[in-house]
Amino acid sequence: MIFIFRKNIKTILRSLLTNPILIIGYWIFCYELASLCRYGRINNNIYILLLCIVFLISIIAFTTIRIIKDREYGSKKSNTWQYISIIIILAITLFYGVEIYKSATNYGGKLAWTIERLKNERSVKFEHNNIYEYGVEGIFEDINKEYTLPKKLYMASDFKLTFNSDGTITSFDTFVYGKNTDGKEESYLITYDKNKSQDITLWLNGYAGSDYDDDKLVEPLIKTVNAIPVQQTVSKWNESKYGLVYYGKRNWGYNTEGIININEEGKEVHLEEATSEIIGYTVSIFVPGKEKEMIPARYNLIGDPSWSKSNTTPNQDSSKEKQQELTNNNEQFFLSKEVGYQLNFTDKALGSTFYSLSKTVDGGETWEVINEDPFIGGIGSVSGITFINDKLGFIGAIRPSGTNGELYRTDDGGISFKKVNYTPHEVKLNSGQSISPFDSPGMPYEKDGVFNMLVGQGSDGDYNGNSSALYQSKDNGETWEYVKEVKSS
Known part of the structure; x- marks a missing residue:
């Protein structure tokens, strides 16, 4: 009796794995599930997912009943097709499994935000x-x-x-x-x-x-x-x-x-x-x-x-630097006594913070929003803002995780920004493993016609006493080259 039961189980599994209709239904189910995890559009996916589940259960039930009644059913598939069908199912599972994993990590999809919310x-x-x-x-x-x-x-x-x-x-x-x-x-x-x-x-x-x-x-x-x-x-x-x-x-x-x-x-x-x-x-x-x-x-x-x-x-000879010392911070920068720029909080959603950029030309008495979304999306927090002149400026962001940051550059006075790219500097540990610890850029500054930027390690940095990497640019901050590692003071 046990032998017959085990034989039926094996026959049922073999029949299911080699059923082309079930494979197609499984592929559609995995596609819709991965799409739901990435985009979170429940109304678009949930009905198809439910339909797929009902369909798959029906196929399994039909196959099981058929085999129990007719033991010969499902045993006539060739070995070649059995191997091919198993490879197809494994490929579907692996591909969409990786997609779901990406959606659940590093804020790569809606699933990651859902997990973050639950935590x-x-x-x-x-x-x-x-x-x-x-x-x-x-x-x-x-x-x-x-x-x-x-x-x-x-x-x-x-x-x-x-x-x-x-x-x-x-x-x-x-x-x-x-x-x-x-x-x-x-x-x-x-x-x-x-x-x-x-x-x-x-x-x-x-x-x-x-x-x-x-x-x-x-x-x-x-x-x-x-x-x-x-x-x-x-x-x-x-x-x-x-x-x-x-x-x-x-x-x-x-x-x-x-x-x-x-x-x-x-x-x-x-x-x-x-x-x-x-x-x-x-x-x-x-x-x-x-x-x-x-x-x-x-x-x-x-x-x-x-x-x-x-x-x-007040000292009549007070310098411009002293006036800026009282007003400039991570979210505000005055280029002169009259002209200043300010990043303004506008919204929060799922751990991200959204900002707009305002400008003043009368010393802060009035401000005008010149860019509704300078960071091109949500960030964790502002890490800095600086302007070299009335056209060229930089703003910095920390991602919600706090482990890395980004730098954005404008050459039209803040009307638009582009993300600054730089080649991560790799270092080798004693174990032989290579890592890129420097991922949190600071505000660039100009010295002798060359732009300098220190790139730190973020909140998770502990390499070499939390040192930084010095990068330099000779084209006003468009491209950057690694120069050397700088020890924290």
């Missing part, structure tokens, strides 16, 4: 959703109920929030990081959109480009918003929707337009006429889309000396 996306119930009652502190309180945030938080990106006239928060997003009690860095991409969900969405373990710059502290945001009479401020505008934005510490120069100094009780503090540049952790309240018509209320909390005005008296 790192979390939801938190948003209860303190009224800015008049809870400020922004309520947001962090709700998150702390389920995830203990680091006590000292820094922003990797700006904090932006919108709310209705009744104080209901409708959206916000920011990317914060810090060290927990064990000294380990944690990062949180925090987003909320009332139209999509009633919960706060968290993305854990993203690459924050952590520099622990005190100019990007989160604490001043919380304390300042607690002191601001938000409802009283927006009531004078009589609009239905309002916005709040916080970039960290900002330098306003001597421009006092919209600047309001308040104490911790929310009372306005009138200071003497500015004899120094206005520098503070500014929280701005505004009407979205009407910033030019209705000047934003820019609040600086007075109390902590490091949060209010600078005590430095």
Whole structure:
């Protein structure tokens, strides 16, 4: 009896493997499955996949019943066709298996994003959703109920929030990081959109480009918003929707337009006429889309000396470099006192951040978007921006994984960008294995007519003390040649 059963099983398998109709159905199934993993177009693929599954099950059931009833069925196929059919099935499985694997790794397809979401996306119930009652502190309180945030938080990106006239928060997003009690860095991409969900969405373990710059502290945001009479401020505008934005510490120069100094009780503090540049952790309240018509209320909390005005008296001989030192950072670059460029956060999706590029010609009083997508897609974070002149400039990006970066070049003043390519420098390890550790380009700089660029190793770099590779270009950064390895200082 057991012998007959085993013989039937072998006959069934042989019949299935040599059935041309089943092979065609299997090929269609694998094609549609690979397409679904890469593009994620469920509506386009799911019905065909279900139809294929039903078809394959029907073929298997029909073949099994037929063989049990007629033991001679399926045993007449030639050995040559059996081998050919097995090779075809193995080839289909291997080819589409590799395609599915690619879709699941290195953000090569929709499947990789789905896996990333399952690993790192979390939801938190948003209860303190009224800015008049809870400020922004309520947001962090709700998150702390389920995830203990680091006590000292820094922003990797700006904090932006919108709310209705009744104080209901409708959206916000920011990317914060810090060290927990064990000294380990944690990062949180925090987003909320009332139209999509009633919960706060968290993305854990993203690459924050952590520099622990005190100019990007989160604490001043919380304390300042607690002191601001938000409802009283927006009531004078009589609009239905309002916005709040916080970039960290900002330098306003001597421009006092919209600047309001308040104490911790929310009372306005009138200071003497500015004899120094206005520098503070500014929280701005505004009407979205009407910033030019209705000047934003820019609040600086007075109390902590490091949060209010600078005590430095301006020097009439101050150099252009000093002015740039106060304004230039990874996302902003001033070519002159009047002309500057700024990368602006526009959206976040599945761990990627999207930016636009703006330009000012009046020292930052007004900005105009000149490129809606300079990075030609989403990135993890900005690694830098620099302009050599009003035409030639560079912007840098870190990929969402944080392990490598990219450089983009413009020769038309930022209207368009192209990715900069350079030949990766290979090094040989003691084991004989060759690797290319240098994959995170820094901002190019010009010296004696030659462009220089240091290419680092990214967040996973540990080769030779995390050294860098020096590249040089003699054609304004279009092509680059490896020069030497440079030790980290």
